[in-house]
Amino acid sequence: MVTLGKDSGQTAPAPAPAPRERYGETLFVRDTPERRRLRLLAEVFDPLSVRTLEHVGVHPGTRCLEIGAGSGSLARWLCGRAAPAAVVATDLDISLLDTVREENLLPMVHDVTRDDFPAESFDLVHARFVLNHLPERDRVLERIVRWLRPGGVLVVESFSWFPLDSSPDARYRKAMLRWGDLVRDTIGTDSRWARNYPSALARHGLRDLGATTVAEHLRGGTALADFWQLTVDMSRHQLIDKGYLTPQEYEDFTALMRDPDFWDLAPALTQAWGRK
Template identity: 40%
Template sequence: MTTRVEAASDRPAVPTGYGSSYVAHHTPGERSRLGTLEAAFDPATIQALTGLSLPETAVCLELGAGAGSIAAWLATHRPRGHIVATDTDIRFLRFQPGAPVRVLRHDIVTEDFPAASFDLVHARALLCHLPDHDRILERAAHWVRPGGWLVVEDLTVQPVDASPHPILRKITRAGEVLFRTTVGTDLRWAQTLPQRLRGIGLHDVQARTTPGTIGDGGATDAFWTATFEQSLPAHLAAGTLRHEDIEAMRALHRTPGFTDTAVAMVSAWGRRK
């Protein structure tokens, strides 16, 4: 489904990419924001990974590992396995001494792995930020061994379309525009993940969507709040939001009893023949 995005400013810009954006690792608060992402969505990721049949000695690839919680979980649950944790910026990737994790500075857009190297390839909140997701999805599937699993998870802003709160719709759509024009992010493609996994020939495809509830003080609320607050200087500089929009959103968020859903995480996985 495509939805026309409307916001205060939708002027074309050339995306500079993730590493120069307001969510780059050098941004103040980014390590903490990644921690809120992990707390919000690790339970869904772990539930999906736990359901897969992986050998005790599984060789796993964690792409765009961020602050590394899923690589650490894999290391704990497959101590006889081997986990490769990649990112273009590896400063947050620290593991227990002796953990079976190799950290690799690696750009998924430009760098390869040998075909059929891994029992599991996992990427969360990564492909939506990258150009040409379909090509990257195919390459990631190519790195999976026959019988192994590709698990891809990405955020979608689709839930906000049904929000009864105009200011939340405005803020979220402005965030969608800012992510698209500065990073190159597509916050709508996640909805199509299951069909895309089938389209590249994976079988046993399954999917689950985890709503990002906000306003209830829970884990997804903390992630949404951290992302909203961190994006504000970039919004004000780009003209995608004004001070009065920001104050109106904060006031709604503080309103007793307010809850809504602005985003959701789509988790989809399939097996290579």
């Protein structure tokens, strides 16, 4: 584990250890809190994602692939826009997609790092908060681009961690950064890569690139604060047992997330898109 100054809340510039496991094994296990977390994620971020998907254009007949569909909220939205075309919604666990009743939805258990699709199968591919969790993200991007037809569009979205670095509140800054260190060390999540999405998309041959980053204000007691509180809470035992946070630091963070007088910037959402 990387050693930090006492309450700096800063990540030391040492190289991250090789990740030991994959998403869903001991972090982000698909139990009741994770299901609730995925639904909160949809509630908070769908309006921003929909705005970007509307910008790139989804029309009747657009063949869509939603990678790592989670709760299925965006797959449902895509179904409404793309019908009669099918929307393929993939995940390692598709149990939450049972509640999506749209006739043109095709749920599929599919590991984006290993399982394939025929080349040029889709007009639109979307992945939100997926690539950041995959250590082989660059190789996965190459695979995804192969699945796009010429002229098709890729939209990717992930968190950008930078608003945390400058937070004036050491309790918030440290708890969030240390949670980020835990997921990085355990499964290889990179919450600092997304700001360079446009360069990555260009490297994979996409054109007509666009990108935006939105840093929303987080207020204690709101859905956004609940989302981050639940996210950190799901790793509470690992954070404390492995020495990333003390019990007191964990309690301080929880109290902030419930305090309506607490305001700060949340991790930003970076969205990028490009055409093949």
